[in-house]
Amino acid sequence: MREIKFGRSLFACLCAGALAVGAAGCGGDDGSTANKTTAAATTAAAVADAATTRAVTDTYVTFFSGQSSAATRVELIEQGAQFQPVLEATAGDPRALTTSVTVAGVKLTDAEHADVTYTMLISGNPVFVDQTGQAVKEGGQWKVAAATFCALIALQGGAPALCG
Numbered sequence: 001m002r003e004i005k006f007g008r009s010l011f012a013c014l015c016a017g018a019l020a021v022g023a024a025g026c027g028g029d030d031g032s033t034a035n036k037t038t039a040a041a042t043t044a045a046a047v048a049d050a051a052t053t054r055a056v057t058d059t060y061v062t063f064f065s066g067q068s069s070a071a072t073r074v075e076l077i078e079q080g081a082q083f084q085p086v087l088e089a090t091a092g093d094p095r096a097l098t099t100s101v102t103v104a105g106v107k108l109t110d111a112e113h114a115d116v117t118y119t120m121l122i123s124g125n126p127v128f129v130d131q132t133g134q135a136v137k138e139g140g141q142w143k144v145a146a147a148t149f150c151a152l153i154a155l156q157g158g159a160p161a162l163c164g
Contacts, residue, residue: 045107046107046108047107052106052108052142053103055141056114056116057103057106059135059143060103060116060118060133061101063143063144064100064118065099065100065101066096066097069091070084070088070091073091076143077143077144077146078138078144078145078146079146082146082162083146083160086153086160098122098123098124100121101118101121102118102121103117103118104117104118104119112136112137113135113136115132116132116133117130117131117132118133120152133145133151134148
């Protein structure tokens with residue numbers, strides 16, 4: 001149960017950062033298993049080649065690492081400049097410093113979009129297992145889709161206005 005409390009703390013931290021930049025309030029968690037963070041399902045997804053899988057995996061691992069700076073995260077999320085205040089507000093929060101992810105798979109939906117299967121960990125313990133997120137190629141670089149980050153924040157009941 002400890003990892004669920006850490007998970008709630010992480011999302012509370014993310015929501016606190018979102019509140020700092022004018023988001024709606026954080027709501028409670030009903031204790032149910034986290035919802036999958038999906039945008040649009042695609043039936044024609046194909047397993048990505050090794051280079052794409054590595055690039056998307058590196059992006060996810062670095063973006064969701066509690067050790068990554070806000071500046072690094074801004075570079076690794078779609079529309080990063082818009083998320084900068086949220087990412088800066090959560091940087092350094094001790095509750096988020098032990099966050100990490102592992103990536104189990106990357107499937108291309110087209111040349112610039114991919115579905116990503118990942119597990120979020122807190123202090124090395126799996127909290128949200130086999131989540132589905134997205135990656136987008138922006139300026140030639142794979143980035144975490146804004147919708148994926150917004151969906152994670154929304155799990156706690158609030159999200160920055162830019163997620164609207």
